[in-house]
Amino acid sequence: MKVQLRDPNKIMRLSRLGSFHQSKLSFLRSFLNEFKDWEYKRDLFNLDRFGYGEAVYSFKKDKRTYSLVCFANKIDDDERSDRVIATKWDAAFTLHDGIPTQKDIDRLKNEVPRQEVGRLSFKELTLSRANKSVRVFNHVVESLSEGKQPDLELLSNVGYLYRTTAVYGSGKFGLADRFRIKNREEINGPFRLEMMLVYLVRQFTFDQVNHVAYHKNPSKAVVLDKKICKNLGIGNSTGLGMAPFIVNHPTLLNNWVMSREIALKKIREIKIVNKKDSDLFIECLKKSLTNIISWNTDSKYQQIKINKLLKDIKKFIHLIDNDFDFEDKYPFDKIYLWLEEKACEECIEYVVSIMMEPYNEITNPLVSQMSSDEDKYFTIPTSRTVKDVINIIEKKYSNILKINFTKKQNTQNFWFISKNKEEPRLADRFEEGGSELEQPLAIARDVKKLYKKLLDTKKNSTVAEFLSKYSELRHIVRRVFIVEKFPYSEIQDNTIGKNIMPIDMLRLKLSFFGALKFDPRSDKWLRICMFQGAPLPDELKNYDEQWVYRTGN
Amino acid sequence: MKSLSEIETTSKRASKAAGFSWGEAEEIGKCIRQLEMFGLPGIKHLNSYFRDKEKNTYENLSLINQSNSSSSNPYCPIILGIGFLDQIKILENYEKIYFSNIAYPIIFLSFLSRSSEIIGKKINVKFDENEIFLNLNVNIYSNFLNFEFPKNSKNLEINFIENKDNFNEDEWKSLYKLSENTFVEETDSLKKGAAGAGLTDND
Numbered sequence: 001m002k003v004q005l006r007d008p009n010k011i012m013r014l015s016r017l018g019s020f021h022q023s024k025l026s027f028l029r030s031f032l033n034e035f036k037d038w039e040y041k042r043d044l045f046n047l048d049r050f051g052y053g054e055a056v057y058s059f060k061k062d063k064r065t066y067s068l069v070c071f072a073n074k075i076d077d078d079e080r081s082d083r084v085i086a087t088k089w090d091a092a093f094t095l096h097d098g099i100p101t102q103k104d105i106d107r108l109k110n111e112v113p114r115q116e117v118g119r120l121s122f123k124e125l126t127l128s129r130a131n132k133s134v135r136v137f138n139h140v141v142e143s144l145s146e147g148k149q150p151d152l153e154l155l156s157n158v159g160y161l162y163r164t165t166a167v168y169g170s171g172k173f174g175l176a177d178r179f180r181i182k183n184r185e186e187i188n189g190p191f192r193l194e195m196m197l198v199y200l201v202r203q204f205t206f207d208q209v210n211h212v213a214y215h216k217n218p219s220k221a222v223v224l225d226k227k228i229c230k231n232l233g234i235g236n237s238t239g240l241g242m243a244p245f246i247v248n249h250p251t252l253l254n255n256w257v258m259s260r261e262i263a264l265k266k267i268r269e270i271k272i273v274n275k276k277d278s279d280l281f282i283e284c285l286k287k288s289l290t291n292i293i294s295w296n297t298d299s300k301y302q303q304i305k306i307n308k309l310l311k312d313i314k315k316f317i318h319l320i321d322n323d324f325d326f327e328d329k330y331p332f333d334k335i336y337l338w339l340e341e342k343a344c345e346e347c348i349e350y351v352v353s354i355m356m357e358p359y360n361e362i363t364n365p366l367v368s369q370m371s372s373d374e375d376k377y378f379t380i381p382t383s384r385t386v387k388d389v390i391n392i393i394e395k396k397y398s399n400i401l402k403i404n405f406t407k408k409q410n411t412q413n414f415w416f417i418s419k420n421k422e423e424p425r426l427a428d429r430f431e432e433g434g435s436e437l438e439q440p441l442a443i444a445r446d447v448k449k450l451y452k453k454l455l456d457t458k459k460n461s462t463v464a465e466f467l468s469k470y471s472e473l474r475h476i477v478r479r480v481f482i483v484e485k486f487p488y489s490e491i492q493d494n495t496i497g498k499n500i501m502p503i504d505m506l507r508l509k510l511s512f513f514g515a516l517k518f519d520p521r522s523d524k525w526l527r528i529c530m531f532q533g534a535p536l537p538d539e540l541k542n543y544d545e546q547w548v549y550r551t552g553n
Numbered sequence: 554m555k556s557l558s559e560i561e562t563t564s565k566r567a568s569k570a571a572g573f574s575w576g577e578a579e580e581i582g583k584c585i586r587q588l589e590m591f592g593l594p595g596i597k598h599l600n601s602y603f604r605d606k607e608k609n610t611y612e613n614l615s616l617i618n619q620s621n622s623s624s625s626n627p628y629c630p631i632i633l634g635i636g637f638l639d640q641i642k643i644l645e646n647y648e649k650i651y652f653s654n655i656a657y658p659i660i661f662l663s664f665l666s667r668s669s670e671i672i673g674k675k676i677n678v679k680f681d682e683n684e685i686f687l688n689l690n691v692n693i694y695s696n697f698l699n700f701e702f703p704k705n706s707k708n709l710e711i712n713f714i715e716n717k718d719n720f721n722e723d724e725w726k727s728l729y730k731l732s733e734n735t736f737v738e739e740t741d742s743l744k745k746g747a748a749g750a751g752l753t754d755n756d
Contacts, residue, residue, distance in 0.1 A: 121554065122554065122556070170558055171556030171557060171558025171559055172556070172558065172559070173559075174554060174555065174556055174559070175556060176556070177556045177557045177558050178558070179557070375583075378579075378583060379638075379667070379671060380639070382638075382639040382640070382642075383642045383643075417566075440575040463639075464636075464639035464640050464643075465616075467576075467635075467639055468615035468616060468636065468639070471573075471574045471576065471577055471635075472574040472575075472576075473574075473576065474574055474575070474576020474577055474579075474580075475574070475575040475576035475579060476576070477576070478576060478579070
């Protein structure tokens with residue numbers, strides 16, 4: 001039986017993309033899989049009794065070493081902010097390519113804590129900073145210093161000791177350009193070095209909290225229990241900065257979603273499912289209930305989604321337990337069709353992710369196809385005709401052509417880059433100034449504009465001739481030719497409408513990172529947790545691949 | 554040191570601010586990145602061109618012919634470059650193309666370099682006593698890279714170089730003969746047993 005790939009017009013809608021969940025394809029899980037055989041080491045731990053100073057952690061294999069260089073600094077409570085406007089953080093980090101010399105560490109000490117206003121070099125690969133969850137960090141220090149383990153309920157509610165507020169890579173602030181390292185096999189997957197940084201930062205937070213607790217009360221202090229460490233991750237606050245990324249990298253977006261779609265298609269095409277595989281699927285499904293129940297958020301929007309998810313998952317488990325036979329042919333196809341009919345989008349995508357758990361042979365080859373050489377698709381094939389472009393638009397943007405952009409509500413917002421922080425922002429076109437400096441992120445509106453102009457042009461004209469008259473549409477013509485080859489490269493929705501939920505765009509990207517427990521704090525930013533339940537560095541050589549579903553939280 | 558990613562992004566944004574469309578600005582970002590990667594002063598000339606653009610007028614030539622001359626104002630190297638890139642499949646049918654009066658020819662060169670990659674042919678550019686080879690956007694080779702690029706080119710001639718060998722047949726034969734010394738003379742027994750295929754075409 002051949003199953004078709006899912007229709008991009010359905011899957012690339014924002015409500016669906018905003019319902020995606022982590023899976024085996026997620027970058028933090030593929031990072032762990034790739035680096036499990038590397039030698040982990042804490043090379044330097046030079047903190048004072050309050051936990052301020054420098055530390056270096058590394059992963060090493062053969063002649064290659066990646067080193068996380070950490071700088072922990074004292075800041076006042078009123079200086080601590082997760083917003084991008086902050087200028088000081090509890091800790092700042094960079095991933096250095098190789099083993100840093102003392103000279104490197106001295107140089108980095110002056111630059112890394114300054115983040116966006118500092119300058120890095122081609123020897124650094126990623127840059128980040130993080131703030132303590134002061135409530136949790138102080139509680140853990142207090143408890144450990146008194147010889148006790150901390151309150152698990154508090155830890156479970158928050159899920160981390162620190163949260164990062166930005167992770168930069170790919171040439172930002174002088175960091176190494178991607179092309180310098182792109183041929184390294186171990187990083188042949190998107191954001192792998194960013195994942196490494198976050199993972200090592202997590203270990204730093206445990207070492208720091210133990211260190212501070214010990215120095216507070218050397219005779220009585222105990223170390224944080226390893227099982228508790230394992231159930232803590234690293235938090236992350238993410239704002240709009242992430243949203244334009246998925247619009248600006250269409251072939252990359254395609255490769256992420258396409259990998260997920262191919263995995264699903266192949267799993268639905270399995271005629272006979274082994275008992276071992278169906279058992280693993282059912283086990284992950286049932287154990288994952290803990291993740292849903294412990295998913296805390298004050299966001300009404302997310303609470304409604306979680307409640308629906310929980311209700312539908314319970315309904316689905318009831319089906320599996322009472323009315324489903326995995327010995328039937330094509331059981332995963334049957335499951336999928338049932339979900340499409342009976343479950344909400346959040347639940348459909350949740351189960352799709354779990355379906356991948358038994359199938360390394362399907363997911364592993366896909367992991368290496370999730371990067372993209374974007375330059376290969378940059379040049380516009382200008383000898384094609386206007387008729388060709390019309391055909392592509394009618395085929396690939398059918399939902400978008402239905403949007404009426406003369407209605408105010410459909411052009412209510414505009415994306416811009418803030419002068420103060422050089423970060424993307426979204427504002428009301430009719431209330432705020434600056435829309436004349438709008439970023440080219442209103443793809444749906446511009447596609448429709450292009451379509452109208454094309455209809456008024458001779459159909460056998462070349463694209464070169466068309467562009468010589470309408471250069472303002474060049475960026476969108478490029479995209480049309482990209483979507484012709486890459487069906488999942490475009491969000492099939494209006495990104496400037498009145499009802500846009502930008503967090504759906506963030507959620508999509510974060511799900512591919514492998515984030516858990518999306519906690520929207522408004523429609524424009526959210527908090528998440530990464531690596532919660534993941535093995536600790538010294539456990540990597542032999543770890544439980546399904547740790548996500550077997551976490552204690 | 555600025556990364557190429559910073560160079561591309563800043564060139565793109567600056568080009569939009571200087572009045573080009575987003576799509577054109579994307580092309581400019583790509584080209585300036587390429588020039589800087591080749592060690593050519595892309596940022597310097599783009600900056601200088603944008604400053605001059607505020608007070609001078611430049612000619613926009615979109616549809617390119619075999620011979621193109623602007624008697625009044627110099628051609629804008631960006632509009633000319635994008636036009637060249639877009640029409641390269643037609644333009645390559647000309648053996649030579651002539652331009653007179655192009656502002657900031659180094660910026661135009663970056664578009665020619667990308668055009669060379671699209672058609673899979675080397676391009677030779679002569680302007681004002683200078684000669685440059687654009688090699689499939691892999692590198693740019695010139696007889697005057699250590700000298701200052703001019704702000705204006707009075708006459709510029711483009712030659713598309715047909716794909717052919719850079720050596721003569723004798724030179725090739727001589728080298729090939731030497732390479733044969735790595736081969737083993739096949740005995741009858743080796744002929745029968747050393748190849749993987751069958752001995753007849755009828756089996």
